[in-house]
Amino acid sequence: MGKKSYLVEKNPLPASLFSKPNAKEKTKLGSSAALEVYLQASHLKNIYRRAWLKFLPKEKIESDGDRVFGVTLLSMLLANESFPELDKRKVLEMALVHELGEAYTGDIVPDDKVPHEKKFRGEKIAVEKIFSSHPQGKKYLQLWHEFEEGKTPEARFVKQIDRLELALQTIVYQAQSGKDISEFIEFSQKSIYDPRLRKIFDEALELKKKRGD
Numbered sequence: 001m002g003k004k005s006y007l008v009e010k011n012p013l014p015a016s017l018f019s020k021p022n023a024k025e026k027t028k029l030g031s032s033a034a035l036e037v038y039l040q041a042s043h044l045k046n047i048y049r050r051a052w053l054k055f056l057p058k059e060k061i062e063s064d065g066d067r068v069f070g071v072t073l074l075s076m077l078l079a080n081e082s083f084p085e086l087d088k089r090k091v092l093e094m095a096l097v098h099e100l101g102e103a104y105t106g107d108i109v110p111d112d113k114v115p116h117e118k119k120f121r122g123e124k125i126a127v128e129k130i131f132s133s134h135p136q137g138k139k140y141l142q143l144w145h146e147f148e149e150g151k152t153p154e155a156r157f158v159k160q161i162d163r164l165e166l167a168l169q170t171i172v173y174q175a176q177s178g179k180d181i182s183e184f185i186e187f188s189q190k191s192i193y194d195p196r197l198r199k200i201f202d203e204a205l206e207l208k209k210k211r212g213d
Contacts, residue, residue: 033134040130043103044068050107055181056173064102070165071095075158082196083157090143090154097140098147098158101126120148160197163188167201171208 045065052061062070072095079091101123108114108122127144131137147155167188174181185205192201 037130037134040103041100044099047102047106051109051111051184052173055179056177060173060177062169064099064107067165067169068096068099070169071098071158071162074165074168075161078161078197078200079157086154086157091158093140094143094147094154094158095161097127097144098162100130100144103130157194160192160194163191164197164201167192168204171204174208175211 042065045063047064048058049062049064049067072092075091075095076088079086079088102108104126105119105122108119124144127141131140134140146152147158150156150159167185170181170184170188173179189201192198
């Protein structure tokens, strides 16, 4: 039996795009190392968020790239608004890299029952591959590890934002589709513990109640 794939893609990219560029070549976008990272990481825009597929048709759901945008935007807005103690640059960089492993592994969801260690190992190998030729690759890989460990203030913040964004997207999809997908709100609520973020979460729930969803 072949290895199971969790990649559900909109438009699979040709393998030739991932070929290693000549280190001596430069492009108008910058160094070839930066271009190599971009071509791999941008594949997140082609990967469906698989959990939504149980409730909504493919053409209605977000990609991993959409998700990263939402998490990064919320991180920027709320860190600047209510978290003066955080390193804002680290927050934004961490939000941008935290899902990069899924460019190769796909979006592994709880229903897949993949052991945490196996999921972590697969994503770690993927992130290492993406940054293998970048001069600051070790720095970005460390940011990814820092997020996964969830021990620093910035990592704890981005992890909660990740759950808050999931709850907000659930509210949007529920309003659009009329379907009860509140299980994602309940799942997210358990991981949002900072009072400043719980306030945003509660405000969103209040808007949902007013709509009658």
